[in-house]
Amino acid sequence: MDLTAAESVNPLLPPVGEIIVGLITFAILAFVVMKYVFPVIEKTFQARxxxxxxxxxxxxxxxxxxxxxxxxxxxxxxxxxxxxxxIRDAARAEGQQILEELRTQAQEESARITARGEEQLAASRQQVVNELRGQIGSMAVTLAGRVVGESLEDDARRRGTVDRFLDELDGMSASTPAAAGTTGGSTVYSPEGDR
Structure with missing residues (x-):
């Protein structure tokens, strides 16, 4: 019987008691995992x-x-x-305005300097003319005295003669060269008009 009993037990299948104990252990393990482990894993997963x-x-x-x-x-x-x-445009416009102001000031200064120069030139010219009149008058009187042979000592006559002579010189310088050519370029002066 030993053989028949040994032949009836399948060596590949575990005994029924072990299967029942294994199932109960698996159920307990599954319960513990579902009750305690899965919520912790779920919380960790949710947090991540x-x-x-x-x-x-x-x-x-x-x-x-x-x-x-x-x-x-x-x-x-x-x-x-x-x-x-x-700002750049404003600076450019301001620069242009400053340039215009400086240009205007320079033109005014130039006009003022020119006017002052002309005044000084006119004054110098008048001074030179007056000096030359005096010198030319003295020379003319001396020369006329020699030519006429008499002395023009009277101041009033001398001045009149000198002024008339200088006026004639001014008239000659203002006349055209053609008019000067008609007299041959020389003027005969006669001091007898003062007498």
Missing amino acids: REAIEGGMERAEAAQAEAKAALEQYRAQLAEARNEAAQ
């Missing part, structure tokens, strides 16, 4: 998912802030460029 989603939201918010800051920077840069252009 929230961390990842929060990180993505924070990254999107940071990207939106960066984009807004970039737009603000671009607007400020455009405003600064416009302001710089306005």
Whole structure:
């Protein structure tokens, strides 16, 4: 019987008691895993998912802030460029105005200097003419006295003669060369008109 009993027991199948004990142990282990381990794993998974989603939201918010800051920077840069252009245009206009003022002042100063020079020239000319009149008058009187043979001592006569002579010289310098050519370029002076 030993053989028949040994032949009826399948060596591949465990005994029924072991199967029942294994099933009960598996059920207890499954219960413990479902009751205590799965909630912890689920909490950890949920925390990681929230961390990842929060990180993505924070990254999107940071990207939106960066984009807004970039737009603000671009607007400020455009405003600064416009302001710089306005300042440059204002400086250019002010420079032109200053140049015009300086040009006007220079022209006024030039006109003033020219007028002063002309006044000084006229005064110098008058002084030279007066000196020459005196010298020419003395020479003319002396020469006329020698030519006529008499002395023109009287001051009034001398002055009249000198003035008339100088007036004739002025008239000759103002006349045309053709008129001067008719007299042969020389004038005969006669002091007898004073007598």
